[in-house]
Amino acid sequence: MLKREVNDDPDATNRRQQAARERAAREREQRIAAALAQLPRVEKVKKAQGKPAESARVSTTDAEAAVMKMADGGFWPALNAQLATDTASQVIVGVELTNSGSDLGQLVPMVEQLRERYKQTPQEMLVDGGFAKREAIEKLATSTTVYAPVQQPKNSTRDPHEPLPTDSEAVAAWRQRMGTEEAKTIYKERAATAECVNAIARNRGLQRFSVRGLDKARSVLLWYALVHNLMRMVELAPGLVGGLS
Structure with missing residues (x-):
């Protein structure tokens, strides 16, 4: 030819x-x-x-x-993937993707997504310190109990769980709550759920997107969540899956 x-x-x-x-x-x-x-x-x-x-x-x-700045100290084009996970089953219940290099400001939109998707508000949310924005804690105070690490103060002699004079009632309650043994025990569940699911995603190759644009990358993330949840269904209800035709 x-x-x-x-x-x-x-x-x-x-x-x-x-x-x-x-x-x-x-x-x-x-x-x-x-x-x-x-x-x-x-x-x-x-x-x-x-x-x-x-x-x-x-x-x-x-x-x-x-x-965004990466773990190796370099700067690369990146997107910020957010996965909300049920602590009892490791099922992914919420998915979002942003081009923000910070997790601040992402907690409330995820709670709103869960409320819209499931017609109910999560009673508790376990999140890492990057999500612990005062405005978010205040906004969710009447519906969702937030468990997030309290930032260590610059003054090492000050108790980080002691409320500050400028704290609102909701923020003061969060500080005091995170200083209790009960909250520390509850927060340990995050390592076995959200962190575990994140690690599984990386091990399965979800480390970079081969598409451009938020919409296409979000579609990839949604497809991954669907596959992950199907695999969780196999683990949680093998008899049910075996009976499908």
Whole structure:
């Protein structure tokens, strides 16, 4: 076929290659323009964090991804995956994906997702310290008991579980609650559930997305959650699964 093409139209290969180069150049130009459009948003986030706007970085690989600091100290385009897990079964009950490099501000939207999905509000949420935003604890105080580590104070002589004069009633109650042995025992369940499910996801290869954009990456995450839950169903109810046809 190639020989026929050379005989019939010797310049066809060159035109095809040139078209591919031009297409690649257009796509790169579009990605750069999309990344620059995200820059004001990222600068705003940096300013809110008390960092200079000049530290804002955007990705020309995926404009909807955020350049985040990784465990190895490097900076790479990344997305922040959120999985809510039932502590009794290790079933994933909530899924979200954001381009925020911080977990602050993610707790309330997840609780709202669970409320909408299951028509009831979770009575308790076990989350790591990155989610422990005062506003979130205050907003959820009347519906959900939050178990999250209290940040260690700069003054090592101060008891971190002692309420501060500026604390609201809900935040003061959270500080005191996390200082009790009961709360410490409850919080240990997180290691066997959420952290375990996260580790399983990494071991199964869910460490990077091979697609661009939040919507496509979120779809991948949802598919993973479905497969994970099917495998949990096999573990929890093997007789039920065996009877399916």
